[in-house]
Amino acid sequence: MKKFTVKGILIACLVPLVMAGAAQAADNAVVPLENKDCVKCHVEAVRDINGNGGKHQTAVTCLDCHLEHPPMGTNTIPACSMCHDPGEKKHFTIENCITCHYPHHPKQMDFSKIASVKPVCLTCHAQEGQEMETYPSKHAALDCKECHTAHGQAMTCNECHEPHSAEMTYADCLRCHKPHMPSVVRYADDLPSALCGSCHETAAKNLASTPLKHGALLCAYCHKSQHKMVPECSTCHGLPHGEAMHSKFPNCLDCHLDPHALAK
Ligand code: HEC
Ligand code: HEC
Ligand code: HEC
Ligand code: HEC
Ligand code: HEC
Ligand code: HEC
Ligand code: HEC
Ligand code: HEC
Ligand code: HEC
Ligand code: HEC
Ligand code: HEC
Ligand code: HEC
Incomplete structure (x- = not known):
């Protein structure tokens, strides 16, 4: 874009000069168009840019883009690549820029048409595409716009899915699922046990009612990080009872019965 600034200044200075030159040669009083003239005939375009032009209002002028005007010239409509060099960013190599960005309101986009x-989003958000590829799920078959109806916004999970329990909020969903790899369920150690309990009622009930010390532990403290991870008792307790006893009864649960409702 630096390059443009120089070019822009050149264009801004040269075009009127060239036009003026042509006018003089014809020895006719043709007055070159200036930016302030456009509004006399193109009220809508000027209004649109002033209201919604973003950087196309602040960083460039009408004449930077519209180098010539009919009937004097035919180079009336600029190619985006004149300033957005395809060599500069992958995003600038896409075709039909105008399907998303109308140049007079470049940031107001309508994805519905x-x-x-998806291919365009991935030019800037490679990571989300990578996640979908590495962890295939039914979301990978959806176009980005199914959930992102406008840039920077996202629909909540609950707009398309029933929660696992009535109390579960959208923020809860994100504690276990990532939107672009939803079938991989991972969570932090401080995950509230009630969220697991929405599907595992028996374990949750047993743990809540045991008088023993496991009752104070979170599900996620033992079932670490990833769904269906099952811990070994000995990871936390080692072999506490002496070798002879453990070799006779290798399974702790022969005596302790249930990790969620320990017998002691
Ligand atoms: C006196 C009225 C008038 C002024 C002032 C004027 N235009 Fe136009 N403009 C027209 C008319 C009429 C047409 C349609 C010409 C045609 O189709 O042959 C037009 C067409 C255009 C087009 C469309 C060209 C195309 O190929 O479709 C652009 C772009 C344009 N004007 C830009 C500008 C800009 C930028 C300015 C200010 C620098 C400006 N005009 C000033 C009357 C004006
Ligand atoms: C960043 C470049 C850029 C700037 C700045 C810009 N335009 Fe345009 N303008 C375009 C392009 C590209 C088109 C063709 C859009 C299309 O293909 O539909 C266009 C189309 C037009 C047209 C014809 C179609 C229409 O939308 O009415 C007019 C008139 C026009 N511009 C006037 C202006 C005026 C007046 C200004 C300044 C207030 C201006 N433009 C600023 C790029 C620009
Ligand atoms: C005459 C030069 C010029 C042309 C032609 C041009 N742009 Fe731009 N555009 C700019 C400049 C300068 C900026 C501001 C860049 C910056 O600040 O990094 C910009 C910014 C943008 C932005 C961001 C707007 C914002 O408010 O942040 C979009 C989107 C954009 N251009 C799309 C286009 C598209 C699409 C076309 C072709 C239809 C086009 N531009 C044609 C010069 C141009
Ligand atoms: C499928 C829609 C789509 C198409 C097609 C598209 N863009 Fe974009 N573009 C976007 C989105 C979305 C953004 C991000 C907007 C934001 O950050 O608010 C963006 C941002 C931009 C920006 C501003 C950010 C930056 O990196 O400079 C420019 C400039 C731009 N596009 C130019 C272009 C050009 C040039 C083309 C064609 C070669 C094009 N776009 C094609 C959707 C599109
Ligand atoms: C030209 C580059 C570009 C394109 C194309 C683009 N984005 Fe972005 N996007 C960005 C940038 C830069 C940010 C960070 C903006 C910020 O932090 O404010 C962003 C942020 C986002 C965010 C997060 C906003 C937040 O608050 O965390 C979402 C969601 C998003 N983009 C989705 C999309 C989707 C969907 C597409 C395709 C339609 C897309 N983007 C196309 C550059 C782009
Ligand atoms: C725009 C609607 C939409 C939104 C928003 C949405 N999903 Fe989905 N989701 C779907 C569709 C469609 C499927 C596939 C359903 C099917 O084929 O049975 C799906 C499937 C899933 C699956 C099963 C994945 C698989 O491969 O089996 C999970 C898990 C899921 N969604 C979680 C979520 C979560 C979590 C969120 C929020 C981050 C969310 N979804 C947001 C539409 C959506
Ligand atoms: C099934 C719905 C769904 C689909 C499909 C989807 N997203 Fe998202 N995306 C979301 C949700 C929901 C969030 C918000 C997550 C949050 O708030 O932490 C999000 C967040 C994002 C963000 C912000 C950063 C991040 O990763 O949290 C980006 C960027 C993004 N999405 C890009 C994309 C792109 C690119 C595509 C298409 C390849 C896409 N998304 C497809 C639902 C979806
Ligand atoms: C405590 C972790 C956890 C939370 C919180 C959670 N999920 Fe799930 N979700 C799972 C697990 C585990 C599965 C896989 C169950 C299986 O293997 O059948 C799943 C499966 C799904 C599925 C696909 C199977 C189905 O039931 O259709 C969808 C859709 C889904 N979750 C959506 C959501 C939404 C929406 C939320 C938020 C309201 C949410 N999840 C919150 C753990 C969670
Ligand atoms: C959406 C419902 C759902 C949620 C929420 C959920 N699970 Fe599951 N879980 C299942 C299903 C379905 C199975 C598979 C049952 C089967 O194979 O018989 C399962 C299996 C398990 C298993 C057994 C794995 C094995 O190999 O035997 C463990 C352990 C488990 N879940 C722990 C948890 C924990 C901890 C949480 C909270 C982080 C949780 N689950 C949240 C549905 C869920
Ligand atoms: C992730 C670590 C972890 C795992 C796995 C684990 N425990 Fe524990 N266990 C604990 C902690 C922490 C305590 C409480 C210790 C304390 O407060 O002194 C405890 C306490 C106990 C107690 C004493 C209860 C009481 O109230 O005094 C028994 C018995 C016990 N565990 C047996 C088991 C058995 C059997 C298994 C396997 C089925 C198991 N534990 C798996 C962490 C774990
Ligand atoms: C002290 C550690 C510990 C805690 C806390 C714990 N579990 Fe477990 N859980 C285990 C162990 C160890 C096993 C494996 C038992 C076996 O080998 O049969 C297990 C097995 C399971 C299973 C599969 C067998 C079954 O009972 O259905 C599920 C589901 C499960 N746990 C869910 C949960 C949920 C939900 C919570 C929280 C409410 C929870 N666990 C809390 C240690 C724990
Ligand atoms: C033959 C039955 C039996 C087997 C097998 C068994 N235990 Fe125990 N365990 C007990 C009894 C009985 C107690 C209560 C002893 C006491 O309170 O002094 C106990 C107590 C414990 C305690 C609490 C110790 C304390 O100081 O409070 C832990 C922890 C424990 N067992 C872990 C395990 C683990 C881990 C395994 C498997 C590697 C296991 N046990 C296998 C019978 C057994």
């Missing part, structure tokens, strides 16, 4: 925005 575009068949698939």
Whole structure:
């Protein structure tokens, strides 16, 4: 874009000069168009840019883009690549920029009319595409715009799915699922046990009612990080009772019965 600034200044200075030059040669009083003239005939375009032009209002002028005007010239509509060099960013190599960015309001986009925005999103958000590829799920078959109807916004899970229990909020969903790899269930050590209990009623009930010390532990403290991880008793307790006893009864649960409702 630095390059443009120089070019922009050159264009801004040269175009009127060239036009003025042409006018003089014809020895006719043709006055070159200036930016302030456009509004006399193109009220809508000027209004649109002033309201919604973003950097196309602040960083460039009408004449930076519209180098010539009919009938004097035919180079009336600029190619985006004139300033957004395809060599600069992968995003600038896409075709039909205008399906998303109308140049007079470049940030107001309507994805609903575009068949698939995914390839374009991935030019800037490679990581989300990577996640979908590495951990295939039914979300990977959805176009990004199914959940991101406008740039930077996301629908909540609950707009498409029933929660596992009535109390579960959208923030809870994200504690276990990542939107772009939803079938991989991972969570932090401080995950509230009630969230597991929505599917595992028996374990949750047993643990809640045991008088023994396991009752004070969170599910996620033992079932660490990833769904279906099952811990070994000895990881935390070693072999506490002496070798002879453990070789005779190798299974701790022969005596302690249930990790969620220990017998002691
Ligand atoms: C006196 C009225 C008038 C002024 C002032 C004027 N235009 Fe136009 N403009 C027209 C008309 C009329 C057309 C349609 C010409 C045609 O289709 O042959 C047009 C067409 C255009 C087009 C469309 C060209 C195309 O190929 O479709 C652009 C872009 C444009 N003007 C930009 C500008 C800009 C930028 C300015 C200010 C620097 C400006 N005009 C000032 C009357 C004006
Ligand atoms: C960043 C470049 C850029 C700037 C700045 C810009 N335009 Fe345009 N303008 C375009 C492009 C590209 C098109 C063609 C859009 C299309 O293909 O539909 C266009 C189309 C037009 C048209 C014809 C179609 C329409 O939308 O009415 C007019 C008139 C026009 N511009 C006037 C202006 C005026 C007046 C300004 C300044 C207030 C301006 N433009 C600023 C890029 C620009
Ligand atoms: C005459 C040069 C010029 C042309 C032609 C041009 N742009 Fe730009 N555009 C700029 C500049 C300069 C910026 C501001 C860049 C920055 O600050 O990094 C910009 C910014 C943008 C932005 C970001 C807007 C914002 O408010 O953040 C978009 C989107 C964009 N351009 C799309 C386009 C598209 C699509 C086209 C072709 C239809 C186009 N531009 C044609 C010069 C141009
Ligand atoms: C499928 C829709 C889509 C298409 C097609 C598209 N863009 Fe974009 N573009 C976006 C989105 C979304 C953003 C991010 C906007 C934001 O950050 O608010 C963006 C941002 C930009 C920006 C500002 C950020 C930056 O990195 O400079 C520019 C400039 C831009 N696009 C230019 C272009 C050009 C040039 C083309 C064509 C070669 C193009 N876009 C095609 C959707 C699109
Ligand atoms: C030109 C590059 C570009 C393109 C194309 C682009 N984005 Fe972005 N996107 C960004 C940047 C930069 C941010 C960070 C903006 C911020 O932090 O404010 C962002 C942020 C986001 C966010 C998060 C906002 C937040 O608050 O955390 C989402 C969601 C998003 N983009 C989705 C998309 C989708 C979907 C597409 C395709 C339609 C897309 N983006 C296309 C550059 C792009
Ligand atoms: C726009 C609607 C939509 C949104 C928003 C949405 N999903 Fe989905 N999700 C789907 C569809 C469609 C499927 C596939 C259903 C099917 O085929 O049975 C799906 C499937 C899933 C699956 C099963 C994945 C698999 O491969 O079996 C999980 C888990 C899931 N979603 C979780 C979530 C979570 C968590 C969120 C929020 C971060 C969310 N979804 C947001 C539409 C959505
Ligand atoms: C099934 C719905 C769904 C689909 C499909 C989807 N996303 Fe998302 N995405 C979300 C949700 C929900 C969030 C918000 C997560 C949060 O708030 O932490 C999000 C967040 C993001 C973010 C912000 C950063 C992050 O990773 O949390 C980006 C960027 C993003 N999505 C890009 C994409 C792109 C690119 C695609 C298409 C390849 C896509 N998304 C497809 C639901 C979806
Ligand atoms: C405590 C972790 C946890 C939380 C919180 C959680 N999920 Fe799940 N979710 C899972 C597990 C584990 C599975 C896989 C169950 C299986 O293997 O059948 C699953 C499966 C799913 C599925 C696919 C199977 C089905 O039931 O259709 C969807 C969709 C889903 N979750 C959506 C959500 C939504 C929406 C939320 C938030 C309201 C949410 N999840 C919150 C752990 C969680
Ligand atoms: C959406 C419902 C759902 C949620 C929420 C859920 N699970 Fe599960 N869980 C299941 C299903 C379904 C199975 C498979 C049952 C089977 O194979 O018989 C399962 C199996 C398990 C297993 C057994 C693995 C094995 O190999 O025997 C453990 C341990 C487990 N879950 C722990 C948890 C923990 C801890 C949480 C909270 C982080 C949790 N689950 C949240 C549905 C869920
Ligand atoms: C992730 C670590 C972890 C795992 C795995 C684990 N425990 Fe524990 N266990 C604890 C902690 C922590 C305590 C409480 C210790 C204290 O407060 O002194 C405890 C206490 C106990 C107690 C004493 C209860 C009481 O109230 O005095 C028994 C018996 C016990 N565990 C047996 C088992 C058995 C059998 C298994 C396997 C089925 C098992 N534990 C798996 C961490 C674990
Ligand atoms: C002290 C550690 C510990 C805690 C706390 C704990 N578990 Fe377990 N859990 C285990 C161990 C060890 C096993 C394996 C038992 C076996 O080998 O049969 C297990 C097995 C399971 C199983 C599969 C067998 C079954 O009973 O259905 C599920 C499901 C399960 N736990 C869910 C939970 C849930 C939900 C919580 C929280 C409410 C929880 N666990 C808390 C240690 C724990
Ligand atoms: C033959 C039955 C039996 C087997 C097998 C067994 N235990 Fe025990 N365990 C007991 C009894 C009985 C107690 C209560 C002893 C007491 O309170 O002094 C106990 C107590 C404990 C305690 C609490 C110790 C304390 O100081 O409070 C832990 C922890 C424990 N067992 C872990 C295990 C582990 C881990 C295994 C498997 C590697 C295991 N046990 C196998 C019978 C058994």
